[in-house]
Amino acid sequence: LKKVVGDQLNYIPAEIIKKKRNGFPNDAKEIKFIIESYVAGDLPDYQMAAWLMAVFFKGMNKDETSLLTKQMLHSGRSLDFSHLTKLAVDKHSTGGVGDKTSMILAPIAAAAGVPVPMIAGRGLGHTGGTLDKLEAIPGFRIGLSLDEFCKQIETLGVAIIGQTAEICPADKKIYALRDVTGTVESLPLICASIMSKKLAEGIGGLVLDVKYGSGAFMKTLEQAEILADKLMEIGSAHGKRVATLLTNMDQPLGRFIGNSLEIGECISILRNTPFLGHQPSAFNDTRELSLELAGSMIWLSGCAANAEEGLRAAHKALESGRAWQIFEKMCELQGGNLAAIPYTKNTTNVLAPTSGFIYELQTESIGLAALSLGAGRAKASDPVDHTAGIEIHRKLGDKVSEGDILYTLYSNSPQSDRLFARAQETLLASTQISTQPPVLSSLITKRKVN
């Protein structure tokens, strides 16, 4: 029996595990002990694994989740932007298909005066990741040091980088263990993981894009609201302003899925120029959501008095071309060559097998089809084809005639014929065409603020 002395009390890990297993909350000292001793290497993986599985079954109350977040946050370095005149604000999305708003809203918010310290993640499973998209820009350095990162936020107002070993090492170690012990799908563990990393960025406010629907992790609005409330509770407990948009993910956002293709869509919106034959207006859903999220960031930062004024400021930043200039400058400072983004000409079209209205899309499967073309990764070590992806010609409610192009598939793989055939099969099975048009949900379904 492993005993470790802490705060003049003997904490016996098996007793802390049993307390949680039996449905009692762990107190602040127990959570501190578990996380600190795990990061220090004193608590072995097997006891952490048993505790995580007990948390999976018994959950955590509001206080426990906040305490866990705090301990994970304090396991590493925290940034500090309190010397700036405006609050630093970031955005977090729970993940969707074709979700590329970060690259648009970050320069918009920065253009409106918001310090945006964005530490982004990679895609895994059916959703893409901001880092993979930025890496489709040749030379773009997502590995700035934290000092370079802070300096760029002070000079330009925005930087986007990947996780570093200094930020929340507890989260890194715990996440790796959760991944191999069947304990990923636990709401308090998910929330603490998300919030500890965001709080470490030194933000004063956070905008959450909590997605629900066929392409989101949460399939219903109700589930998404539970997640949103839990995330906002943690933000409140740490004294942060949090605004949440609950947004519909019953179809991919915009018209492109895949890394360089999504960067192309972002540039089209930021620069107001066509992309692969589409006018910028073809991407109105991506544009609207990016503006709304940026508007809330501008508001939380103190650069606008309320969300409406924030939205107006966001429009101004985008339409004036100032957001595009910031994006160009960010790419320049981080080494990205916008003129060299690779696109492939190796494509094939998926045609409508029948006429009618696009009635329902199995969006998660569409995301997985893009992944199977090479746009994403099934496991962390898989390579990514930055040019691979899917173009969506018909969206929900659109009329379609037999033989119309529904999707264009992109791939640079030498085995593209095989990949195309498999993706086509998935896409046709994921696309329901009906004689009746569907009832459409609004993109932004609900707003919340703490």
Added chain:
Amino acid sequence: LKKVVGDQLNYIPAEIIKKKRNGFPNDAKEIKFIIESYVAGDLPDYQMAAWLMAVFFKGMNKDETSLLTKQMLHSGRSLDFSHLTKLAVDKHSTGGVGDKTSMILAPIAAAAGVPVPMIAGRGLGHTGGTLDKLEAIPGFRIGLSLDEFCKQIETLGVAIIGQTAEICPADKKIYALRDVTGTVESLPLICASIMSKKLAEGIGGLVLDVKYGSGAFMKTLEQAEILADKLMEIGSAHGKRVATLLTNMDQPLGRFIGNSLEIGECISILRNTPFLGHQPSAFNDTRELSLELAGSMIWLSGCAANAEEGLRAAHKALESGRAWQIFEKMCELQGGNLAAIPYTKNTTNVLAPTSGFIYELQTESIGLAALSLGAGRAKASDPVDHTAGIEIHRKLGDKVSEGDILYTLYSNSPQSDRLFARAQETLLASTQISTQPPVLSSLITKRKVN
């Protein structure tokens, strides 16, 4: 993500864990993979810990429990007594206070012709262990090799030893992990642990003494029956005859708790001689239960046609003095010097604070009082005082007058005064004296057979 190839399939431990976590049964190949790869050192402790905690919450069905038992059994060496004319039979007790029947029934059964390959355990918590009791006989070797063990069963008919590293190494490794991960209290894990070790003894039949009441792990008859049924199911699945006695443990068995004291009580019964001022008839409950259990062993072995004939044969073996001769011979063969058993003269008495009837005993607390005197161990590494223990002068339903001796406490410790004071306090708090006599349960409450 750890992948290991087995039977041409990729078994991904996290997927096996998740399947159990989500309430689905693990199949034969998954259980085989989990146990084999864990024993081989390929499956890490942390994945085993997560799986064990998932089993704690989701349980195991009949098939899973039998498969788990089988895999644990096959992780090490199994003995084989199939060349003998009678089936080898052992007894397992779920543990009680003053439970010393093994030392009596093993020689009785052997005297009646039953091969008795008994691999016994140590005490932990409020219950004593057969090995600790045997070690109160100076020189008694509980560490025979398995070859010596088998040979003694062939020549004498009985041997009692401790666990060896060759028997069920999976159980040893898993139990150590359960102990530190809060996963001990799981019915299928408890049953698989018990049965795998018993089945490895090469038995054809098993008698279970499943105890319920204030001194047992199962406090109610209903809980005890659930445990009994699960143990018997595993026995049936492995083609073994199992007879179960559900026995009452609302008070200690016999009059002595503690290692050398309990050996003294056993010798008194086997030899029909007084012990510390008590006639053998003072130990009628211990005697009756030992005879009943031995009778069932004799029956299952094929040395009697039914339980009644078995009981008659047990009486004959005991009353003829043949069981005592076998016990003496076993001690001689295993190096134990019966003439040198240590008893202490350092005692104190606990007096009745009031007059009335012994109405209720908190038997688990009485067991813990004996432990606190030095008779048992709170953790596996604690030393044991073989002379320490408790003599019970008044049992349930007995009339008592204020100032009568309720208990005599024994200890060889230099700090015996302090130990006596603490044990006395515990015992008085555990002994309820009432003006009314209690309604007594029968010692053997129910019988079952598969």
